[in-house]
Amino acid sequence: MYRITNIYVLAGFGTIGGALFGFDISSMSAWIGAHQYLDYFNHPDSNLQGGITASMSAGSFGGAIGAGFVSDHLGRRWSLMIASVIWIIGAVIQCSAQNVAHLVAGRVISGVSIGITSSQVCVYLAELAPARIRGRIVGIQQWAIEWGILIMYLIAYGCSQGPQGPAAFRIAWGIQAVPGVILLASLFFFPESPRWLAGKERWEECLDTLAMLHGNGDRNHPVVQVEFEEVQEAARLAHESKDISFLALFGPNIWKRTLCGLSVQMWQQLLGGNVAMYYVVYIFQMAGMGGNQSLYSSAIQYVIFLVTTGVMLPKIDKIGRRFLLLSGSIICMALHFAIAGLMASRGHYVDQVGDNKNLRWEIKGAPAKGVIACSYIFVGFYGLTWAPTAWIYCSEVFPLKYRAKGVGLSAAVNWIFNFALAYFVAPAFTNIQWKTYIIFGAFCAVMGIQVFFEYPETARRSLEEIDHVFDTNIKPWRTGQIKDIFGEQIEQHKVQGDAREKEDAVHTEQV
Structure with a gap:
């Protein structure tokens, strides 16, 4: 469909x-x-x-x-x-x-x-x-x-x-x-x-959806790969614990977030x-x-x-x-x-x-x-x-x-x-x-x-x-200074992709 x-x-x-x-x-x-x-x-x-x-x-x-x-x-x-x-x-x-x-x-x-x-x-x-x-x-x-x-x-x-x-x-x-x-x-x-698909371990559908949304259907797009890696890691952590209840939202590692959200x-x-x-x-x-x-x-x-x-x-x-x-x-x-x-x-x-x-x-x-x-x-x-x-x-x-x-x-x-x-x-x-x-x-x-x-x-x-951001001990009024890791990761993927393209071009010329 x-x-x-x-x-x-x-x-x-x-x-x-x-x-x-x-x-x-x-x-x-x-x-x-x-x-x-x-x-x-x-x-x-x-x-x-x-x-x-x-x-x-x-x-x-x-x-x-x-x-x-x-x-x-x-x-x-x-x-x-x-x-x-x-x-x-x-x-x-x-x-x-x-x-x-x-x-x-x-x-x-x-x-x-x-x-x-x-x-x-x-x-x-x-x-x-x-x-x-x-x-x-x-x-x-x-x-x-x-x-x-x-x-x-x-x-x-x-x-x-x-x-x-x-x-x-x-x-x-x-x-x-x-x-x-x-x-x-x-x-x-x-x-x-x-992210819901990842939570159900429907990985192929998850990657296809990310590619459609963020990479014009290209599974290998840098943004898609970064998002997919982060979704995989988040899903892995989610599967390590059992189904949570509302009471779990007030646990020792999450209550600060719950307080903010509520x-x-x-x-x-x-x-x-x-x-x-x-x-x-x-x-x-x-x-x-x-x-x-x-x-x-x-x-x-x-x-x-x-x-x-x-x-x-x-x-x-x-x-x-x-x-x-x-x-x-x-x-x-x-x-x-x-x-x-x-x-x-x-x-x-x-x-x-x-x-x-x-x-x-x-x-x-x-x-x-x-x-x-x-x-x-x-x-x-x-x-x-x-x-x-x-x-x-x-x-x-x-x-x-x-x-x-x-x-x-x-x-x-x-x-x-x-x-x-x-x-x-x-x-x-x-x-x-x-x-x-x-x-x-x-x-x-x-x-x-x-x-x-x-x-x-x-x-x-x-x-x-x-x-x-929530896992660090940085004061809330200073959190705007935390480095933008997401942007760096995308840039690293782009640099790595450019390097691979150059290597392929050199190899082609040598052949």
């Missing part, structure tokens, strides 16, 4: 799995202020709305936990195919929702699919991509999430302006199945991960992205915007998110992971505190904002514009830094035998905090108002400290070289 071998085409189709995540985010955020949704589901209060929003994250947690086992046994490609089918089923159930329980069931099922794709797409792409561009390839998943958010938001906005009854949100939720169908169809033409996903959520994504309509309503004006402003925010991540992806491997994570935490901390200060000093308590009884704080005039500006700037820096980098980093830090389960557990941590925050933010705006931003600002300060002292640099290194 024909196999797609261009890494950018693979990334483009593969990261539709990320777009599913984006679709589900804005499939709810676009409707929480729409009268069709509110009337049909009897105006859910902040606690119920938090539960509806968080139900997707609950399913994603379960999917991410099981993803490592499925991926290790069936392969990266088949795990994504299973996730595609689950997503289609979840979309159909949401589309036909008759009550809140029915809707929650559909969101939980869709969440299971997102849990699998969010953890295994980045593993799959990290194992396919060459080291020099791995960051931008894996980072495309985050960009796909943002495309999904924007596309679904615009679809939902268009539907909200049309039918006045439940058909409005049913059409939007039904359209969610389309990217799942596209992903399922494209996966039939994808190669399996060469915490980077936790901090991505605690940075406050949920405030900006799930409940963006709430933020603008508190700032005095209502109706279509609030929806327009939300769409602008999603466009900013999309553009900033798109600008960063081509440069993300040159800049490095540590700088982006550190700068993102510091700037986002400042923006959270700025929003809190504006709302506390210039806002005031109200019984409700417009028709929304879940909101009890309002700010108007120039200070409200300041809140909106800070929200836009926050999303811009989030898109430049933590949004793509956290997914890249957790896919890089685990060695082969731990990778699928390690990234799966990391994604599960992301989802359990996503669940907690999706549920927490709605009642937080009701009960503690502007103090919500103080909490997220404090989280940003703590994460910056951990990044500086515990996160080594992983950019521009092969997955096997990253093993060496």
Whole structure:
């Protein structure tokens, strides 16, 4: 069967799995202020709305936990195919929702699919991509999430302006199945991960796949040979130990990597992205915007998110992971505190904002514009830094035998905090108002400290070289100085190849 071998085409189709995540985010955020949704589901209060929003994250947690086992046994490609089918089923159930329980069931099922794709797409792409561009390839998943958010938001906005009854949100939720169908169809033409093939000792297929991906089919290409040698060594080490459990991720030789992988996903959520994504309509309503004006402003925010991540992806491997994570935490901390200060000093308590009884704080005039500006700037820096980098980093830090389960557990941590925050933010705006931003600002300060002292640099290194980075005693803030062994090995292969060609030429002349 024909196999797609261009890494950018693979990334483009593969990261539709990320777009599913984006679709589900804005499939709810676009409707929480729409009268069709509110009337049909009897105006859910902040606690119920938090539960509806968080139900997707609950399913994603379960999917991410099981993803490592499925991926290790069936392969990266088949795990994504299973996730595609689950997503289609979840979309159909949401589309036909008759009550809140029915809707929650559909969101939980869709969440299971997102849990699998969010953890295994980045593993799959990290194992396919060459080291020099791995960051931008894996980072495309985050960009796909943002495309999904924007596309679904615009679809939902268009539907909200049309039918006045439940058909409005049913059409939007039904359209969610389309990217799942596209992903399922494209996966039939994808190669399996060469590192998974190596783990199953399918060496000929592994070498052929590496040759297709990195050497235009040439098995003897220097890059292919270097990758194959590293994959063989990593697979040999993996086979020396028995099948690992999640507890093995906290063993004496691996716990530091696990801490990095799990915490980077936790901090991505605690940075406050949920405030900006799930409940963006709430933020603008508190700032005095209502109706279509609030929806327009939300769409602008999603466009900013999309553009900033798109600008960063081509440069993300040159800049490095540590700088982006550190700068993102510091700037986002400042923006959270700025929003809190504006709302506390210039806002005031109200019984409700417009028709929304879940909101009890309002700010108007120039200070409200300041809140909106800070929200836009926050999303811009989030898109430049933590949004793509956290997914890249957790896919890089685990060695082969731990990778699928390690990234799966990391994604599960992301989802359990996503669940907690999706549920927490709605009642937080009701009960503690502007103090919500103080909490997220404090989280940003703590994460910056951990990044500086515990996160080594992983950019521009092969997955096997990253093993060496973690095994050294070099301080994390000095790991950017470690010599690029991968580049030297390729150069040595080229030099050796040139020398052999010269010897052959001399021998031919002598003959």
